[in-house]
Amino acid sequence: xxKQMLLxxxxxxxxxxxxxxxxxxxxxxxxxANVVLTARGQEKLDQAVQEIKDKGYQATGVVADIGSxxxxxxxxxxxxxxxxxLDILINNAGxxxxxxxxxxxxxxMNYILNINVGGPIRYIREALKYFxxxxxxxxxxxxxxNGKRPICGAxxxxxxxxxxxxxxxxxxxxxxxxxxxxxxxxxxxETPAAAKWVDGTQPGGDTMLxxxxxxxxxxxxxxxxxxxxxxxLYLASxxxxxxxxxxxxxxxxxxx
Numbered sequence: 001x002x003k004q005m006l007l008x009x010x011x012x013x014x015x016x017x018x019x020x021x022x023x024x025x026x027x028x029x030x031x032x033a034n035v036v037l038t039a040r041g042q043e044k045l046d047q048a049v050q051e052i053k054d055k056g057y058q059a060t061g062v063v064a065d066i067g068s069x070x071x072x073x074x075x076x077x078x079x080x081x082x083x084x085x086l087d088i089l090i091n092n093a094g095x096x097x098x099x100x101x102x103x104x105x106x107x108x109m110n111y112i113l114n115i116n117v118g119g120p121i122r123y124i125r126e127a128l129k130y131f132x133x134x135x136x137x138x139x140x141x142x143x144x145x146n147g148k149r150p151i152c153g154a155x156x157x158x159x160x161x162x163x164x165x166x167x168x169x170x171x172x173x174x175x176x177x178x179x180x181x182x183x184x185x186x187x188x189x190e191t192p193a194a195a196k197w198v199d200g201t202q203p204g205g206d207t208m209l210x211x212x213x214x215x216x217x218x219x220x221x222x223x224x225x226x227x228x229x230x231x232x233l234y235l236a237s238x239x240x241x242x243x244x245x246x247x248x249x250x251x252x253x254x255x256x
Contacts, residue, residue: 015093171245187251
């Protein structure tokens with residue numbers, strides 16, 4: 001029997017009721033981890049958790065808004081109560097948007113930045129309260145190819161550039177420890193969010209959509225959520241034990 005790569009580990013996966021987070025939670029459970037799933041919607045979250053449990057794996061769910069500090073603390077408190085420790089944090093939750101800079105309002109900008117940048121900062125900061133005393137832990141944040149190829153909304157692309165920089169900053173802070181911090185940068189992936197992007201129905205519409213065709217090869221196949229989950233597994237397992245401060249792009253070559 002093949003050895004489970006995360007046996008005995010406990011992982012938090014934010015935004016895990018569908019898409020990439022859902023794939024990560026299921027894969028990590030299959031690899032032996034206890035998984036804590038978060039999402040804003042109770043019904044889909046309960047369904048995702050139950051599907052993992054039905055396969056005989058350990059999972060629990062916490063309804064949480066990534067933009068809320070109180071919810072962040074609740075997630076970690078539940079994790080420790082249920083499983084006694086934390087080993088892996090997967091910062092996946094975030095929002096896509098397509099507002100061009102000339103259409104971006106302050107209220108919207110602050111809303112997106114609080115979720116896409118504030119969320120990872122809060123969750124990393126909280127995770128380090130458990131990782132630093134034992135000198136061990138893994139952080140993986142789901143960024144985007146937009147961190148380097150900013151073809152979507154102005155605030156979204158700025159947030160992903162910030163996440164890439166945050167990843168390196170945290171890795172520098174922790175380089176003399178056994179705590180690793182990395183990110184993955186998905187390209188177009190078969191998720192509900194990507195479908196809305198292609199249809200021009202994400203917030204902000206289709207103003208920026210033409211730049212995708214101009215600055216990326218969108219004729220290449222999209223990746224699947226499991227492809228992104230495999231990248232997270234590589235970084236979270238012993239396979240990635242010497243990888244620190246990297247942003248691993250998974251895009252089928254479409255955003256080279």
